[in-house]
Amino acid sequence: MKISFRNESINGLVLIFTGSSNKSKALRISAIIIALMAVSIFGYYFMSTNEAYYSRTIAKIISVTQTKESLAYDMNGNSEQIYKQNMKAVVMNGIHKGEEILLENRTSYSKVTDSSYNVNDEVFIRINKVAADKIASADIKDFKRDKYISYIAILFIILIVLIGGFKGLRSLTSVLVNIIICSIVIELYLHGFNLILVSSIASILFIIVSIALVSGINKKTASAVIGTIAGTFFSMMIAIIVIWVTKAKGLYYEEMEFMVRPPEEIFIAEILIGTLGGIMDIAISISSALNELFEKSPAIENKVLIKSGMEIGKDIMGTMANTLVFAYVSGSIPMILLWLRNGFSTFTIVQFNICLEIIRALVGSIGIVISIPITLFISVLLIRKTRHGEP
Secondary structure: OHHHHHHHHHHHHHHHHHHHHHHHHHHHHHHHHHHHHHHHHHHHHHHHOOHHHOOOOEEEEEEEEEEEEEEEEOOOOOEEEEEEEEEEEEEOOOOOOOOEEEEEEEEEOOOOOOOOOOOOOEEEEEEEEEEOOEEEEEEEEEEOOHHHHHHHHHHHHHHHHHHHHHHHHHHHHHHHHHHHHHHHHHHHHHOOOOHHHHHHHHHHHHHHHHHHHHHOOOHHHHHHHHHHHHHHHHHHHHHHHHHHHOOOOOOOOHHHOOOOOOHHHHHHHHHHHHHHHHHHHHHHHHHHHHHHHHHHOOOOOHHHHHHHHHHHHHHHHHHHHHHHHHHHHHOOHHHHHHHHHOOOOHHHHHHHOOHHHHHHHHHHHHHHHHHHHHHHHHHHHHHHHHHOOOO
């Protein structure tokens, strides 16, 4: 009877403890959801009514009348329709707040160098003439985009926290920290510091901050950090050696012709920072998978871990290489279509206009391939130490 009583008492305590733990977790989740909803509602309201915080004059379009004008032709004989927009708008801030004004805008079918506007769009305007304390003439300077960007940002924050929980919050924190680091790099470069050196130091900080904040301080993080740094280092060395040996023949910096600084070091820095994302992804994926396999089966042999890690790496390698290619080339699609429309051949476009994107993708892919065996070896080495009872 005593033993039965004790067992029942222990079971009751376990149930009470488990129940309280589940209730505590449910309360934390509910608090997070309520906080997110409150922040989202406040953010939506603020971004929808923040005109008073701008020093530039903002107007909201309340009516649009669009008519066709003559066709426009370029040097190759291509034509497109030109439209004229007559708009009525109301001023949203400043001393003329509440006034109705008339605006004009000309837009083309392609909208390469212009924009078209719709009802409820908000625009920045320049006041040209004031008569009798009222605006007599004004021009549109730019589209007010902040609220749309903020809506997407709010949705991103909500999803990353709801799905990722506290790890999602840590991921969001790492993004913010990396943005700050990137801003510091730009400021240092503008003040005369060597861009490649500063970018190299910043890249190491990117890697450590991003992986440590998400995965914590542990051996999985250590193997991912070392694998990412090693993969990035070897891929950059290969790229620099190839560029040096070939004397940069075949590299055309026309897309960077607007820069007033040497494009070579800027291009190297672009490759360095752009390569990090893919290599970090594959390094943390391999180290996490191997650590999970070891946690589930501590008696697993090293050769099995290595074989499993290689299979995981091969699967990720193909998708990540495609991701890099699509990410770099997709940004050039509008310009590619414009060049094709103006009679440029595909070879000319690839050779002179998207060769830099292709090189960025190739260097990133090399880094991904190299990082697989490096991360795999380091992960197995650290797991072996754990197996032997080492710290």
